[in-house]
Amino acid sequence: MLDVNPVIRKAPPVWSVGALCHAIADALDARFNPVRVAGEVSGFVRAASGHCYFSLKDDSGQIRCAMFKRAAGGLDFAPRDGQRVEVSGRLGVYQPRGELQLVVESMARAGEGTLFEQFLQLKAKLEAQGLFDAAHKRPMPRQVRGIGLVTSLGAAALHDVVTALQRRAPHIPVVLAPASVQGAGAAAEVCQALQQLYAMAVAEPNPDPAGAVPIDVILLVRGGGAMEDLWAFNDETLARTVFDSPVPVVAGIGHETDFTIADFVADLRAPTPTAAAELCAPARQEALDAAAWLQDRMQTAAYRALDRRAQALDLATSHLGRPSAAVARMQLALASLGQRLGQALPPRLQVPQVALDRLQTALGVAARRGLQAQAHRLQALELRLGLLDPHLVLARGFAWLTDEQGRALTHAAQLHVDQRVEATLADGRVALRVESLLSN
Numbered sequence: 001m002l003d004v005n006p007v008i009r010k011a012p013p014v015w016s017v018g019a020l021c022h023a024i025a026d027a028l029d030a031r032f033n034p035v036r037v038a039g040e041v042s043g044f045v046r047a048a049s050g051h052c053y054f055s056l057k058d059d060s061g062q063i064r065c066a067m068f069k070r071a072a073g074g075l076d077f078a079p080r081d082g083q084r085v086e087v088s089g090r091l092g093v094y095q096p097r098g099e100l101q102l103v104v105e106s107m108a109r110a111g112e113g114t115l116f117e118q119f120l121q122l123k124a125k126l127e128a129q130g131l132f133d134a135a136h137k138r139p140m141p142r143q144v145r146g147i148g149l150v151t152s153l154g155a156a157a158l159h160d161v162v163t164a165l166q167r168r169a170p171h172i173p174v175v176l177a178p179a180s181v182q183g184a185g186a187a188a189e190v191c192q193a194l195q196q197l198y199a200m201a202v203a204e205p206n207p208d209p210a211g212a213v214p215i216d217v218i219l220l221v222r223g224g225g226a227m228e229d230l231w232a233f234n235d236e237t238l239a240r241t242v243f244d245s246p247v248p249v250v251a252g253i254g255h256e257t258d259f260t261i262a263d264f265v266a267d268l269r270a271p272t273p274t275a276a277a278e279l280c281a282p283a284r285q286e287a288l289d290a291a292a293w294l295q296d297r298m299q300t301a302a303y304r305a306l307d308r309r310a311q312a313l314d315l316a317t318s319h320l321g322r323p324s325a326a327v328a329r330m331q332l333a334l335a336s337l338g339q340r341l342g343q344a345l346p347p348r349l350q351v352p353q354v355a356l357d358r359l360q361t362a363l364g365v366a367a368r369r370g371l372q373a374q375a376h377r378l379q380a381l382e383l384r385l386g387l388l389d390p391h392l393v394l395a396r397g398f399a400w401l402t403d404e405q406g407r408a409l410t411h412a413a414q415l416h417v418d419q420r421v422e423a424t425l426a427d428g429r430v431a432l433r434v435e436s437l438l439s440n
Contacts, residue, residue, distance in 0.1 A: 018095060025093040028100075033090040037063070037102065038110055041083045043226045046072070054079070056087065056102070065089070067104040077109060081227035082116035085109060115227050119234050122261055126236070131243050132264045138248045140268065140280060146213040147174045147280060148197035148247075150190060150220045152181045157221045157252070157273035164277035172281055173213045175200065181222040186232035191241045194218065201247045217248050217280045220262060221273035224255040233260035242266055252276025391426060400424040412437060 015023070039056035046052050050069030055062045065087065079085060089104040126132065147165065151158050158176075165174060177193035180186040201215035220242070222230065232238070233253050242249050242265045251266035252273040263269045270276035314329065386392075394400065401409040402422050409421060419434045 017098070021093045021095040021098055025095075028091045028093070034088060034105075035091055035102070036086060036088050038084070038086045039063075040115075041079050041081055041085055042228065044079050044081055052079070052104075056085070063102050064094075064099060065102045065104050066094075067107065071105050075107060079107065080116075082119070083109065115231065119227075119261070122234060122236055122239075123264065126239055126261065126265070131239060136243070137267045140248055140250075141216045144169070144172055144216045144280060144282075146215050147172055148200070148215045148218040149174055149176045150179055150193045150197065150218065151176075151222060151273075153178045155181060155221075155223055157223045160223075160272075160274045161219060161221055161252075161277040164274045165281050168278060169281035175213050175215060180232075182225070182229050182232060187235035187238045190220070190232065191238055194220070194241050194245065198244075198246055201245075215247060217250060218245060219250050219252065219273075219276050219280060220266065221252040221276055222254065223273065224258055230254055230258060230260055233262040235261070238262060239265045248280075250276045250280050394424065394426040 037056055039058050039062075042055045042057050042062065044052065044054040050072060052067040052072045054065050054067075056065055057063075067087075067089075086108050087102070087104045088106045089102050092101055092103060093099070094101040130136070149158075149161060151161070162174070165172065175197065177196050179189035179193040181190065197215055197218050200212055201218075203212055203214075220233075222233070230253060233251075239261045242251075242262055245267075248267040249265075250268045250270055251260075251263045252270040252275060253260050253263060256271035268279060270279055390400070400423070402424070403409055403414075404420055404422075409415060415421070415434050415437060417434055417436060421432050421434065423430045423432055
């Protein structure tokens with residue numbers, strides 16, 4: 001007999017998103033943690049808080065990692081993109097975004113990484129061939145007539161460079177040769193763009209204002225990124241193309257801490273694209289100030305030359321004209337000079353007069369202070385001398401004893417019975433005779 005009753009299946013429970021993320025995190029913790037992972041660092045960023053964020057990757061995958069400030073403080077090296085490391089930590093789920101995350105508790109070097117090893121090998125090769133030698137570096141031209149620019153049309157570096165050039169030197173024309181700055185074919189496109197600018201740089205100057213712009217310097221720029229994002233600028237063909245440039249090349253690739261092979265080959269390396277633009281374009285105001293200074297000097301020299309010629313003409317005229325007219329002109333000139341002298345001398349004499357007044361005032365103050373100090377000293381000496389007056393001692397009841405020869409008697413041993421002595425008191429002298437000597 002067939003059972004025709006339908007099978008009733010129980011529906012799965014409905015999870016909230018937070019509860020599901022929490023359950024996944026518990027499952028990962030129970031299944032894997034603690035875990036050790038080896039891979040290559042990519043997109044390493046150290047936040048202002050001290051926390052570090054990056055990815056670990058290999059040929060088959062990658063995982064987001066976070067290393068908090070306390071663990072990052074124990075690092076004995078500075079991690080960088082492309083470096084191979086081994087980390088220990090705990091897998092979990094970052095619930096606000098529902099992303100798998102490895103919280104790193106420790107990190108150790110495990111080799112430099114494939115990309116970085118290739119970078120070091122190419123750098124050593126080109127350095128041995130002299131592509132980095134300072135002797136090949138060309139100085140920046142003093143007056144730039146035109147600037148060549150190689151970057152991507154969609155790059156933020158293009159906006160930064162154009163803004164800096166418009167602010168500092170809007171009169172200098174800029175020729176943009178666009179090229180991809182990231183990806184498999186980026187290096188070849190950059191080389192092609194550079195060759196286009198090289199052709200313009202070596203072309204004969206065109207007197208026509210609407211003709212080709214003479215290129216005196218080339219900017220090769222790109223914004224920051226991970227090592228693989230900047231890898232196009234570590235290409236050997238690109239390095240040799242930069243080396244063969246007929247004009248100075250300024251590289252502004254990535255941030256200040258980013259270095260590529262193109263940076264080493266270029267004539268000048270700037271920490272950022274904006275800094276590269278500022279290095280090749282002097283500030284407009286500086287040029288205007290220099291032009292104004294030169295104009296002032298030329299105008300002064302012209303006035304002096306005209307004045308000398310006018311004086312020579314006046315002298316020649318005086319020899320040809322009537323003496324009275326010459327005398328009148330000389331009187332006018334003398335009056336003018338006297339007026340100028342009268343206007344010039346008071347300001348010149350005013351400064352010494354002010355200084356003399358100050359010295360006179362200071363001398364009077366110093367003299368008064370000196371006299372007061374001497375008077376105080378004299379009063380102190382007079383007081384001390386008065387305190388030494390013997391009459392003050394006699395006024396307190398003491399007497400001054402002398403023998404018949406006027407010698408002072410200060411000890412009992414100097415006296416004997418029936419000896420005549422004289423006692424000087426505060427208001428007179430008294431004759432005395434020793435009747436007896438008393439022992440102490």
